[in-house]
Amino acid sequence: MSATTDIIQAMRNSGFVLELAGDRLKVRVPPGCPSFYKYLLRNRKSEFIAALKEQQAEFAQPTELSDTERGLLIAMGLHWQYSADDWAQLWSDCRDHEQRANWLRIAESEQPPAPKQGDTELAVTIRIEGNFGTGRMQFDMGVPLDRWNEQKFSEQIAAMPGATWWQLDQPKRCADCRHAQPTQHTALVTCGAGREDYPACGAFWDSDPKPCNQWAPSANTHGQTADNELRNAR
Structure with a gap:
């Protein structure tokens, strides 16, 4: 052929x-x-x-959604407070060329204006992990501080299939990270994500806050409040 x-x-x-x-x-x-x-x-x-x-x-057969396209659709779905069925229908629609193009046009038209220079610190930096159409992926997004509502955002993410989220701009404990690997010392852990900035002892104290962009919650607790929720979940 x-x-x-x-x-x-x-x-x-x-x-x-x-x-x-x-x-x-x-x-x-x-x-x-x-x-x-x-x-x-x-x-x-x-x-x-x-x-x-x-x-x-x-x-x-539609080509694979790009990261930028997925990000647009995720932001749109969060803005409209999609239910679990809405999310499933969206990813199903995106298998069709015309429907995908239509959704992407709508999503792009609804994007908020880009932040002005100097306003980048006025946003909460979020990482979302979930099943976005064709597999489990991570996406980062900034939520303007004046529109940030932690409880409402958590409820919206909970409707996404198998999703979790956490703030990248908050320090977390290594003890609550899925990458923490135990050592012979009960209070020291190593990093399974490949971090190399170990202190002289060659491991991290599990209770110390670690401002690490590789941090990810060890359980589906959303991890947004650093310590208390995760401590209770362990």
Whole structure:
């Protein structure tokens, strides 16, 4: 089938127009075309039709959502306070070219204006982890401080499939991080995320706050309040 596809591309480069009308092959032949191509069209029509159908099927499959596109859709869904069913329907819609394009246009039109220079500190920095369409992923986003409501945000994230969230701009304890690995000392841990900034003892005290962007909660407790909730969950 690949050889036929190559021939189709060569013919199109020479000025041929090859299209399908249902199961029929429609061809517009350029003037002065090589007789070899005419021979192929007469004697291998079924192969041309099969190759063109395969190309149509491949085109019908949407490409993978980019991180930027997922981020736009996530922000839109949080703004509209999607339910779990809404999220499932959104990712299902995105398997269709036209529906995906429509959702992305809507999501982009609803994005808040970019922060002015010097306002970057007036936002809460959030990392969200969950199943976003085609697998488990992480996304970072900034929520303007004047619109930040921790309880409401937590309720919205809870509707996402298997999702959790935490603030990157709050120090956390290594003891509450999923990357913490025990050592022979009951109060010292090493980092499974690959951190190398160990103190002289070669490990981290599990109770010390660690301002680490690799920090992730060890349980689905959202981890946004650093210590108390996680201590109770352990």
